Amino acid sequence: MSAKETQMQLRCVIAGAGLGGLSAAIALRRAGHEVVVLEQAPELGIVGAGIQMAPNASRLLGAWGVVDRFRDAGVPAQAAVRRRWSDGEKLGEVVLGQRLLDSFGASYWCLHRADLHGALVGVATDPDGPGTPVEIRTGAPVARVVANGADEARVVTADGTEFAGDVVIGADGIRSAVRDSLFGPQPPSFSGRVTNRHMIDVATVQDDPLLAEILERPAQNIWIGPGGHVITHPISGGAGLYMGVTTSGVRDDEAFWSTPISQADMLAAREGWDPRILRLIEAAPMITAYGLHDSEPMETWIDGRVALLGDACHAMMPFQAQGAAQAIEDAAVLGETLAGVAPGEVAAALERYEARRKPRASRVQALSRANGKTWHVPDGPEQQARDAALAKGDSDFRAYEFLWSTGPGGAPAPADPVAAA
Structure with missing residues (x-):
């Protein structure tokens, strides 16, 4: 470790204790910095449903020690299967499992969002981890942010408390108060x-012969059809099944x-x-519908010592399972870019962070929108061409190699x- 690195500990203030904000807190802690996270909710807790962590994200989570903490609750998917909407006919299958470990050094994990959180x-808070444990303050909604060029960054919460930082990170989601404070209102699209989401207790359906093929191995299944699709994958160590x-x-309107x-x-x-979809819906104890929103690409994510991260700057459709993964990538680059940086160098470092992350996140954002259109085409020539491509299997796999x-x-x-340490 260089002398510069031992001396330069930044005060980092992060708005938002969601998946992106906590990932940033971990990455900045590992970079040697002091981190406080401000969360508007009165207590930590996460709502949501199933989530998938592809190798680009799970590789980072593994290095940070996060995978070890959710390993028993997560399930490494062995395959990704695309099916026809009406009868569940297999259109194509991509082998995952050991193949991903060999090719990318990480698994494709399926789990509940609460277990990842x-x-x-x-x-983030483990006293035995590297650097200084992260401080998380709940009941601290952000009212505004002061960004005074390269010289100052402050967060003011709703009760008037001020948190000054060498760097401020807005990881407060698609309706980001940090973003709107800096750049004006940015309505989500x-x-x-x-998407209607629910979790099913596998024990209640495991003896149903109709569902045997779906439950026989840990896999992601996606039925694609006119005007919609259905996805299932295991959660809770295989004891649960998420369905969207x-x-x-x-x-x-x-x-x-x-x-x-x-x-x-x-x-x-x-x-x-497919009758199997109807059977799974019948087994759902509770169903919640979520309107899917994303955001338009922003001209910039930064202002002086303040930077945005994750959904605050590149909210995307879930059709590549990359929303949280791209926030985790943001966090990793942010930690790397700010390692060994003096306070006066923060603004320039954030420019490097944006230059490195913005093109890739914008590309994934656009591809996620496009995937939704591809999956939802009506039966006809376009659907037939899509299904013929899916039948090749490996072409679908290669499409994700860049990611x-x-x-x-x-x-x-x-x-x-x-x-x-």
Whole structure:
């Protein structure tokens, strides 16, 4: 460790204790910095459902010790299967499992968002980890941010408390108060799509012969069809199954963030689809509908010593399972860029962070939108061409190589912590 690195400990203030904010806290802690995270909720807790961590993200989480904390609750997917909407016919299959470990050095993990969040909290605050444990303050909603060029950055919370930092990170989601304070209101874009999410206790359906093929191995299954798709994958160490049912064609005036939905409405909406989907809907104890929003690409993510991260600057559709993964990549690059940096060098370092991350995140953001259109085309010539490409299997795998690999334009490689353990 150089003399410069031992002397330069920055005060980092992060708005948002979600997956991106906690990942940034871990990366900055590993870089030797002091970190405080401000969370608007009165206590830590995460809502949500299933989440998938592809190798570009799980490789970083493994290096940070996060995977070790969720390993028992997560499930490494052995395959990704694309199916026809009406009868579940297999359109194509991509082998994952050991193949990903050999090719990319990490697994494709399926788990519940709460288990990932808990693992991140544990690593961030662990007193035995490298550097200084992260401080998390709940009940601290951000009211505004003061960015005075390269000289100053402050966060003011709703009760008037000020938190000065050498660097401020806005990781407070698609409705970011940090972003809006700096750049004015940036309304999210409603996609015209709604996803109904629920979790199923596998013990309640494991003896159903209709579902045997779906439950026989840990795999991601996606039924793609006109105007929508359905995804399932294991969670809770295999004891649970996440199911997401997405419908397109919802009008803007019907947009919402989340609302309960009845089982009867769900079944009616999927009439004519694979009977296995209907059976799984019947097994769902509770279903919540979420309006899918993303954001338009921003001209810049930074202002002096303040930078945005994750959904605050590049919210994206979930059709490549990359929203949280791209935030984790942001965090890794942020930690690497700010390692050994003096306070007066922070603004220039954040410019390097943006230059490295913005092209890749913007590309993934655009591809995630495009995937939704590809999956939801009506039956016909375009659908037939898509299905023929999926039948090749490996072509689907190769399409993700740029995303899962490290190297120029690829995912960041794990960096060793600057701070002494």
